[in-house]
Amino acid sequence: MQCPLNANHQEYFTYVEDGFEVKVEGATLRFVTTPGHTADHMSLWFEEEQTLFSGDCILGQGTTIFDDLYSYMQSLQRIKALKPTKIYPGHGPVVNNPQDKVDEYINHRTARENEIIKYFKEVREASSMDVVNFIYKDTPFAVRIGALGNVRQHCQKLVKDGKLIELTKEYYKYVDGSPETK
Structure with missing residues (x-):
């Protein structure tokens, strides 16, 4: 007997994309792409109740982590x-x-993001960890390390938005529109 996990996976899975619907009597679930937490994150829209199963995009308390802040927003x-x-x-x-x-x-x-921009306006250039140490200065170091990932994502979003330039890995310069910062 062959193990199902070794069998052709097409027999066991249906690959879905944005807008794919699952319909049963009285219920329609539509897949909604909601990247950011992960690149392939999806939520489910329950049509009849106008409700959303948000997965890890929105939590019942606190905030989530994300791989790409730009997509997440x-x-x-x-x-x-x-x-x-x-x-x-x-x-x-x-x-x-x-x-x-x-x-x-x-x-x-x-x-x-506004805190980060304000910091960069003052210092002009900084690393991701410099930003963390400034924003979370009254926070235990172990928590700061956790916050580093989110600050990195904010900095990457600001690069995409044209507000920062990444000079070297995780070291950024503020862009204020003046010729010397471009």
């Missing part, structure tokens, strides 16, 4: 546009005020 805007009545997260309690929760996530990331 776009995913938050996409979720906001769906106007879900509830969000069922992959972790934590049900979100009964989804628009407020999505706004909270957007505002949190925007506030952090």
Whole structure:
């Protein structure tokens, strides 16, 4: 007898993409791409209830980690546009005020980005860890190491937005529009 895991995986899996629907009596689930937490992250839209199963994109409490902040912010805007009545997260309690929760996530990331930009306006050049040590100066070092990943993502987003230049790996220069910074 052959182990099913060694068999042709096409027999066991259906590969889905954005908009793919699963319909059963009384329920339609539509796959919605929501990259950012991971490049291939998807959420499920429950059409009949106008609710979202958000996976790791939105949590019931706290904020998530992400691989790509630029994509993540776009995913938050996409979720906001769906106007879900509830969000069922992959972790934590049900979100009964989804628009407020999505706004909270957007505002949190925007506030952090503004802190980083303010820091770069003052120092002009800095490493990711310099930014962490400034923003999280009153935080235990072990927590700062955890925050480093998010700060890296913010810096990469700011590079994509044209607000920073990466001079060397994880060392950035602020771009203010003047000829000497371009």
